[in-house]
Amino acid sequence: MSDITLYDYWRSSAAYRVRIALGLCGLDFDSVSINLLEGEHKGEAHLARNPQGFVPALEIDGHMMTQSVAIIEYLHEMHPAVGLLPATPLDRQRVRALSHAIAMDIHPVCNLSVAAFAKSIAAKPDEMPVAWFHKFIGAGLASYERMLEQNAPSDFSFGDVPTMADICLMPQLYNARRWEVDLTAMPRILAVEENCNRHPAFQAAHPDQFAPKG
Structure with missing residues (x-):
């Protein structure tokens, strides 16, 4: 088990972005599928993670995070040497x-x-x-x-x-x-x-x- 959990859907563009970013940062994660076709993203359990009812939601560093671009910027700030954003x-x-x-x-x-x-x-x-x-x-x-x-x-x-x-x-x-x-x-x-x-x-x-x- 990893300390990082990604609440994910395989074809979600936003979740796909976060999977790439985690990989570039060399971070292992557990993927928990949230089936969008079956409406799991609108269920009470997932709304507690992400009040918007979207994927991804990322549990990392003891916090639950949403919005893929904001997550990627957080990962950059925590791992600046990877270069997700340039230096200047x-x-x-x-x-x-x-x-x-x-x-x-x-x-x-x-x-x-x-x-x-x-x-x-x-x-x-x-x-x-x-x-x-x-x-x-x-x-x-x-x-x-x-x-x-x-x-x-x-x-x-x-x-x-x-x-x-x-x-x-x-x-x-x-x-x-x-x-x-x-x-x-x-x-x-x-x-x-x-x-x-x-x-x-x-x-x-x-x-x-x-x-x-x-």
Whole structure:
């Protein structure tokens, strides 16, 4: 048993981010699945951990923490040598801007509960999910690609070590591929993805490693 417990769902983008961050920090953790499809996140036990009824919730250092980006920033402050955020204020701003382009702009409108509500009021509900995800994931990642073009070429989104930007990007790329979003016009993103896929922390955090058995 680890001293760190992640209340998790295998396909949650936010939980996936925290799994990557923990791996980059070299921290072992126990994963406790909260089944979103069965509504466990709205149950009394989980609401006591996270009053918003979301995943992840992370029990670490004797505290329960929520909100993936805030958790990642905490992990950076506790383990600054890992480099989840860069050393200078300007570079940290650049990484935060990239991270927020995913976590604050793409992810909220592509959350399954948001998409499900949109489908419930759509004029053509059968056509809505694919069109919705292609629109918002595709446009958001195209903007991210342009943001990368403003920086010098590098192995990762900002510099040559993984940062919070990559932690946010990779779960969104997982969703993009799940919904067959066209990424062919995004060479910088694809190069970053290839480098992240080679990294053990990203490999260990992948949803396939946490998918329900059977």
